[in-house]
Amino acid sequence: MFREAHKLDPSAVLFVNDYNVEDGCDTKSCPERFVEQIVDLQERGAPVGGIGVQGHISHPVGEIICDSLDKLAILGLPIWITELDVTAENEHIRADDLEVFLREAFAHPAVEGIxxxxxxxxxxxxxxAHLVDVDGTINEAGKRYLALKQExxxxxxxxxDHQGEFKFRGYHGSYTVEVDTPSGxxxxxxVVDKDNPVQVITLNV
Known part of the structure; x- marks a missing residue:
């Protein structure tokens, strides 16, 4: 299937996507077995370009999530969290659990998207698992998500400074810099990403 998909669109990045890999709750879907599956596919010629971790989570433990991502990252492939939802009947607990998972995923250098x-x-x-109630109200989990996004x-x-420079540290992402001058x-x-972590932008004003 991988080879045929690659023939149809050589530019497409092909992922292996699975569930229960990251939370330590299912020995049949542990990171070690997922790595074995991906290596087996690669050895048989499958052009695997990334790892999909579905992320259907309940009661996440940060250390376990981090350890699972570390084990998957050994393959050197980009990891995406492809289907994230975090369940808890109490929306305050859901918010806390969502934050635990998002912080671990966002901080991990191999994770490229959620x-x-x-x-x-x-x-x-x-x-x-919802962030917005049926009537459109953003619940506590949704508020936590928005707060993290803002953070x-x-x-x-x-x-x-006196050399005409302004330096800062920032997260990976797209930026727009604006300079106010007497003439406008x-x-x-x-863009700042892991391939270009240091950017020097020159503006002629």
């Missing part, structure tokens, strides 16, 4: 498997109560794969944005402002505003966009 996809939610839903957010509205009417359209969820599992019960008690992980980099917004800086200030003045250039000058803007420039750039």
């Amino acid at each position: 996809i939610l498997w839903g957010f509205w109560e009417m359209f969820m794969f599992r019960e008690h 992980w944005l980099t917004c800086m402002n200030g003045n250039v 505003k000058v803007a420039r966009s750039f």
Whole structure:
């Protein structure tokens, strides 16, 4: 299947995607077995380009999540959390559990993306995993998600130094820098990622 898909679209990055890999609750789906499966596919010529961890989680333990991601990362492939939902009937516990998982995934250098498997109560794969109630109210889990998203944005402002430089540390992502000058505003966009962790942006003003 991998070889045929690659023939149809050589530019597509092909993932192996599985569940119960990251939480330590299912010995049949542990990271070690997932790694063995991926290596077996690679040895048979499958052009595996990434690892999908579905992320249907209940009661996550940060150390276990981190350890599982470490074991998967040994393959050197990008990891995506492809179907994240975190269940708990109590929305405050759900918020705490969601934060545990998101912090571990966001902090791990091999994780390149996180996809939610839903957010509205009417359209969820599992019960008690929603971030938005049926009436449109953002519940405690949704508020926690938005707070983390805001925390992980980099917004800086200030003045250039005597050398005309302004330095800052920020998260990976897309940036727009704007400089106010007597003649108007000058803007420039750039991307910071693991392949380009240090950026020097020159603006002629």
